[in-house]
Amino acid sequence: MRPVGRRGLLAELPTAEATEALHAELLRRRTAGTLPPVREIVPGARTVLLDGFADPETARRLAAELPGWRVPPPVRGGAEVVEIPVRYDGPDLAEVARLWGVSEPEVARIHARTTFRVAFCGFAPGFGYLSGLGEEYHVPRRSDPRTKVPAGAVGLAGTYTGVYPRSSPGGWQLIGTAPETVLWDPDRSPAALLAPGTHVRFVPLDAPSASHPEHDRAHGEAPTGPTTGPTTATAGTAGTTTATTEEGDPSDRRRP
Numbered sequence: 649m650r651p652v653g654r655r656g657l658l659a660e661l662p663t664a665e666a667t668e669a670l671h672a673e674l675l676r677r678r679t680a681g682t683l684p685p686v687r688e689i690v691p692g693a694r695t696v697l698l699d700g701f702a703d704p705e706t707a708r709r710l711a712a713e714l715p716g717w718r719v720p721p722p723v724r725g726g727a728e729v730v731e732i733p734v735r736y737d738g739p740d741l742a743e744v745a746r747l748w749g750v751s752e753p754e755v756a757r758i759h760a761r762t763t764f765r766v767a768f769c770g771f772a773p774g775f776g777y778l779s780g781l782g783e784e785y786h787v788p789r790r791s792d793p794r795t796k797v798p799a800g801a802v803g804l805a806g807t808y809t810g811v812y813p814r815s816s817p818g819g820w821q822l823i824g825t826a827p828e829t830v831l832w833d834p835d836r837s838p839a840a841l842l843a844p845g846t847h848v849r850f851v852p853l854d855a856p857s858a859s860h861p862e863h864d865r866a867h868g869e870a871p872t873g874p875t876t877g878p879t880t881a882t883a884g885t886a887g888t889t890t891a892t893t894e895e896g897d898p899s900d901r902r903r904p
Contacts (some may be wrong), residue, residue, distance in 0.1 A: 649711045656699040657711050664693065664767060664779060664807065665721075672698050672744060672842060683712055691768045691844045693777070730831065730841065731765065732811065734802055734850045736760075738822035740790070743820045744804060747787050756852060758785065764809055764848040769840065774813035774832025776842035793819030800826045802850070805874040824850075 660748045663679035666773040671691040678682035687700025701707040736756035745752045764778035781804075789805045794817065797803070803820030803841045812818060831841050885902065 654704045659696045661694050669719050669722050673719045690874045729733050729776050729847045729849050731849050732826050733853045734824045734826045735853045736824040736832040738824045740821040741823045744821050760850050760852050766842045766844050774840050778809040787821050789819040
């Protein structure tokens with residue numbers, strides 16, 4: 649635990665699971681009224697930032713008390729789930745199937761049956777780092793990052809799944825496309841569809857639609873751009889502050 653400015657604290661945790669548990673406990677205590685008023689609680693990969701205490705003494709007192717807390721494991725059931733329609737047509741689907749030792753359809757089944765949780769947000773407005781896949785399904789980033797990944801691309805890297813909210817360079821393994829979901833809309837309240845703690849499930853799309861350009865080229869098809877439309881998902885939790893981080897495995901400080 650270390651101070652951040654005069655009215656902030658940064659808790660550093662040994663694992664992603666410990667970070668998730670502390671974040672959940674802080675939110676629980678704030679809801680119960682047993683946490684000193686604080687403006688923001690922002691989780692990262694292995695940190696939780698508390699910023700905006702009423703005064704420096706409050707921050708110092710909590711810094712002394714927090715290491716002695718008994719923090720229970722987070723409760724994963726019962727939360728509202730955001731559903732994101734996805735087409736498993738990504739250009740790296742075959743590579744992920746090879747790394748997992750399964751068929752391409754089985755990659756889609758495994759991914760779609762997993763309930764994910766937004767561990768933290770960062771890299772770009774609306775980008776959530778989703779945890780939930782087992783250790784055996786972790787994959788490395790691409791050795792040759794793409795200069796342009798389209799908005800709506802669904803990717804895997806390290807321990808996380810993510811959906812690109814806008815077109816950008818990226819090095820995640822792309823397994824699909826979410827053409828119907830708008831992750832960031834400044835005219836919406838809250839602007840971000842996903843917030844830390846939100847539970848997410850990917851729902852396979854059966855109807856034919858626009859496919860990924862790289863996937864089309866690889867299969868000799870004329871590429872079409874991803875469509876944009878109203879999302880069928882609903883925001884699961886309030887709060888849109890994002891952690892300052894780069895997309896990808898947090899231990900790898902490169903861009904996606």
